[in-house]
Amino acid sequence: MTENQGLASASKSDIAAAAARLAGASASGVPCTPVRDLIGRDDLAAAYAVQAALTERRLADGARITGRKIGLTSEAVQQQLGVDQPDFGVLFDDMAYEDGGAVPAGRILQPRVEAEIAFVLRADLADGPLDAAQVRDAIDYGVAALEICGSRIDGWDISLGDTVADNASAGAYVLGTDRRTLDETEPVGVVMSMSVNGTEVSTGTGAACLGDPVEAVVWLARTARELGDPLRAGQVVLSGALGPMRPVSPGDTVTATLSGFGAVTVRFSEGEAS
Secondary structure (H helix, E strand, C coil): CEEECCCCCCCCHHHHHHHHHHHHHHHHCCEEEECCHHHHHEEEHHHHHHHHHHHHHHHHCCCCCCEEEECCCCCHHHHHHCCCEEEEEEHHHHHECCCCCEECCCCCCCCCCEEEHHHHHEECCCCCCEEEEEEEEEEEEEEEEEEEEEEEEEHHCHHHHHHCCCCHHHCCCECCCCCCCCCCCCCHHCCCEEEHHHHHEEEEEEHHHHHHHCHHHHHHHHHHHCCCCCCCCCCCCHHHHCCCCCEEECEEEEEECCCCCCEEEEEEEEEEEE
């Protein structure tokens, strides 16, 4: 990545303050100012330390980890933020919505939706070379997925450090029901179309995700192991967007169709979140 991959240069108090700022925005439903004034624009160690602190808060409140999401898999987005590899965030059980279900208004701050392939693992990815062959063997199946990204930072005014600290801008996710093994459908060849209220707003292919969504999972598996928290059997991996993400509003219905993996839909309620 850019720099500061090892020890965080930000102080423990600055990391705690950044986590508190983001947690306050999540609790109040009011986006906050960026946290780069506390942890820097591209200090990855500090940003992931903030993310880890927020994860510990969620776990202490009773949330359960269900997997990971991979972000910044598009070359265009990487260039925009001045980085050369992806980032990742943590998925929790209360982020999951059923195919065709409704996300309450206000549940996700400043929501934007992107379509991708989600993989469910049948084996741990903790040992061995963690190459493409091992990752493919560890994947139980893939499904069409919608990720609802959300930013706790006002106006999506994010640097790399801001989005990593903010759990890679994770919000919610929806998994389709048409499960396919990698013997049945090759992810790199998938063609995606996403519509909002029946109008196509995003298109892309599997190759848009780090050249191949499986390679995105290879990157995540190796990174997670390096950080001491490897991917485990049963976990969900959102492998990264196949096309541009788009903003959504209350009342919208979003559907993505991925060749070989079927379709997945989510609605956004017009009422307030409970």
